[in-house]
Amino acid sequence: MQFIEISQCKTINFKPLKPWPKHLPSISVRNNLIAGFDSSRTLAVQLDIVFEDALTDCYQKLTLPELARLYKIKPDLRWDFLCDFYHFRWNSDLKNIFELLTETPPKFQNWASEKDLGIKDLSPLKLSIVSPQFLEHITRYSKQIGCKVLEWGIELSEHHSSERILQNSENTERWYHDIFSLRHPITASRDQNYTNRVISTPWPRQVDAQWKRVGDKAGIEVRFISVSSADFQKKSEALVKLQSKVEKIWNPN
Amino acid sequence: MEPQLISQFEKIFIDQNSAESAVVQRIYNIFPHNKIEIVNEKPFPDAFGILSSNEFSRSKRLLYVTEHKGHFFKRCPGAKPGLACCNYFVLNLGLQCNMNCSYCYLQSYINTPLLTIYSNIDRALTELKEVADRYPQHTYRVGTGETTDSLSLDEITLYSRKLISFFKKYPRWTLELKTKSSKVDQFLDVEHAGNVICGWSMNPQNIIEREEHLTANLSQRLDAAGKCLSKKFKLSFHLDPMIWHPEWKESYCELVEKISSMFSPEDAEYITVGALRFQPEQRHMMRERFGLKSLVTQAEVFQGKDGKMRYDIEVRNEMFEFIRNQFLSKSRAWRVSLCMEVPETWSMTMASTPRQIPELKELFAPANTNC
Numbered sequence: 093m094q095f096i097e098i099s100q101c102k103t104i105n106f107k108p109l110k111p112w113p114k115h116l117p118s119i120s121v122r123n124n125l126i127a128g129f130d131s132s133r134t135l136a137v138q139l140d141i142v143f144e145d146a147l148t149d150c151y152q153k154l155t156l157p158e159l160a161r162l163y164k165i166k167p168d169l170r171w172d173f174l175c176d177f178y179h180f181r182w183n184s185d186l187k188n189i190f191e192l193l194t195e196t197p198p199k200f201q202n203w204a205s206e207k208d209l210g211i212k213d214l215s216p217l218k219l220s221i222v223s224p225q226f227l228e229h230i231t232r233y234s235k236q237i238g239c240k241v242l243e244w245g246i247e248l249s250e251h252h253s254s255e256r257i258l259q260n261s262e263n264t265e266r267w268y269h270d271i272f273s274l275r276h277p278i279t280a281s282r283d284q285n286y287t288n289r290v291i292s293t294p295w296p297r298q299v300d301a302q303w304k305r306v307g308d309k310a311g312i313e314v315r316f317i318s319v320s321s322a323d324f325q326k327k328s329e330a331l332v333k334l335q336s337k338v339e340k341i342w343n344p345n
Numbered sequence: 346m347e348p349q350l351i352s353q354f355e356k357i358f359i360d361q362n363s364a365e366s367a368v369v370q371r372i373y374n375i376f377p378h379n380k381i382e383i384v385n386e387k388p389f390p391d392a393f394g395i396l397s398s399n400e401f402s403r404s405k406r407l408l409y410v411t412e413h414k415g416h417f418f419k420r421c422p423g424a425k426p427g428l429a430c431c432n433y434f435v436l437n438l439g440l441q442c443n444m445n446c447s448y449c450y451l452q453s454y455i456n457t458p459l460l461t462i463y464s465n466i467d468r469a470l471t472e473l474k475e476v477a478d479r480y481p482q483h484t485y486r487v488g489t490g491e492t493t494d495s496l497s498l499d500e501i502t503l504y505s506r507k508l509i510s511f512f513k514k515y516p517r518w519t520l521e522l523k524t525k526s527s528k529v530d531q532f533l534d535v536e537h538a539g540n541v542i543c544g545w546s547m548n549p550q551n552i553i554e555r556e557e558h559l560t561a562n563l564s565q566r567l568d569a570a571g572k573c574l575s576k577k578f579k580l581s582f583h584l585d586p587m588i589w590h591p592e593w594k595e596s597y598c599e600l601v602e603k604i605s606s607m608f609s610p611e612d613a614e615y616i617t618v619g620a621l622r623f624q625p626e627q628r629h630m631m632r633e634r635f636g637l638k639s640l641v642t643q644a645e646v647f648q649g650k651d652g653k654m655r656y657d658i659e660v661r662n663e664m665f666e667f668i669r670n671q672f673l674s675k676s677r678a679w680r681v682s683l684c685m686e687v688p689e690t691w692s693m694t695m696a697s698t699p700r701q702i703p704e705l706k707e708l709f710a711p712a713n714t715n716c
Contacts, residue, residue, distance in 0.1 A: 181395075184397070185398070212626065212629050215633065219637060243628075247632075275645075276645040282659070305647075307648045309649075309658045310657065
């Protein structure tokens with residue numbers, strides 16, 4: 093086994109997210125340090141094999157942001173081979189995503205790695221330049237919500253300033269609602285009108301009612317707990333008596 | 346033939362097994378020979394799986410003629426649990442379309458970087474004959490516009506002529522050719538049994554200009570329908586997908602006005618109405634290919650029970666009811682039905698499910714599903 097002084101290596105530090113096991117030595121391939129960047133040791137194991145083979149042996153899984161950072165440092169690698177290994181398709185689209193990803197804030201890149209975002213999740217980046225603050229705010233969300241907000245934010249950038257898009261962004265829940273409403277103004281306004289009417293309807297005691305959207309449908313969700321059949325009958329009858337008022341939720345005039 | 350159609354294709358690949366087919370002989374007569382290449386295997390073998398936006402766009406300019414290996418004859422995708430189905434069967438004579446609609450569902454479906462025309466139409470006809478002989482009492486409706494437009498490339502293939510002649514022998518069956526083109530001259534002289542419906546996807550001119558690129562404009566479509574009617578072909582109109590925009594009522598009102606002023610309810614076998622819908626995964630490609638100004642990429646859509654993105658059910662009902670009322674205000678005889686919709690929408694728009702509506706009952710009666 094050959095060793096080389098780390099100081100003599102060119103560091104290909106693409107900032108892999110998973111820490112290199114501290115008991116393993118740093119790895120160099122033909123004077124290129126590819127693993128164990130943070131090691132306090134002075135020597136690295138020197139391999140005389142193909143760079144891509146060494147890389148895939150060291151890293152069984154790499155996410156898109158990690159590959160994007162590697163691409164920025166080493167664009168001349170056999171990317172078709174690497175993409176195949178990491179289950180991506182090497183084409184101009186992926187190259188574009190790599191270039192865009194490396195321009196995003198590190199916090200967003202790490203979030204995209206942790207959530208294992210794919211090409212489609214990140215494809216909105218191709219359409220518009222978004223502010224770094226916007227991307228950083230997204231990292232507070234789950235993958236599902238974050239990806240939705242990313243899409244809506246980029247779709248909104250066509251008609252709204254980034255200041256408007258970032259309004260209320262300090263409050264995670266409120267911002268999501270705000271972005272949704274901005275992206276779906278007609279639906280949000282209609283849902284709000286229904287919500288107001290549901291709230292102002294005198295529902296029977298111990299009956300909860302709210303206007304709820306489930307995908308392409310929205311309506312009144314009515315909930316109550318019956319502790320006996322008599323209780324069930326009482327609440328059901330009270331709801332039936334409300335029919336004319338419920339009618340007004342849909343037809344206020 | 347329009348020079349645009351010839352220049353549209355950058356390259357034509359012909360599978361060696363199809364080299365002797367009639368369609369290939371026509372291609373040699375129509376296209377410059379330097380565009381044509383005989384191949385032993387499918388071109389671009391490495392390009393498989395989900396296509397990128399660029400690959401999808403390019404696939405419309407690369408024609409590939411080959412034999413179809415699977416079944417030609419299939420049930421319509423509307424025949425799914427949860428959707429009210431009109432017993433439509435599809436005969437796939439190709440894959441991909443040379444026109445370019447922003448909402449096209451093929452963007453979520455195509456996984457090959459070529460526009461494919463199947464050369465072995467005779468086998469498709471044999472398949473149809475087998476079904477016809479097996480179920481002589483059934484009245485099948487067969488459409489060819491599922492994975493490609495029925496007529497936009499028909500000047501090249503002339504498949505309409507073969508199909509119309511074939512269906513003449515099976516008068517209980519109905520052939521529907523569905524298109525956004527105006528290419529009908531090539532089959533108008535073919536004798537038929539009155540069982541061929543020429544159907545047009547219709548949208549107001551402002552939507553055609555904005556969302557249905559490379560298609561015929563509204564007057565061209567209406568004129569082509571007029572030509573078919575003059576040769577006693579039946580007609581159908583599909584106001585599908587309706588696309589919401591601030592002036593949608595005015596636009597669609599004008600469209601209904603145009604259709605009803607040119608045609609009578611007796612001329613049109615039926616009118617179907619559907620609203621914008623698409624698979625969620627295709628939104629990325631639509632955004633990349635048509636930008637953020639498209640009414641489709643801007644649409645307020647939500648995932649429905651069937652997984653597709655659709656307008657809110659209340660918006661859909663309003664649109665459907667509007668169209669239906671517009672037609673019925675012209676004449677009570679117009680037959681308007683919904684396409685790819687949940688029974689709930691039927692009940693809200695039409696006040697009943699399709700099988701409860703006398704004029705649509707036959708259309709929606711359960712068919713044999715063994716095909």
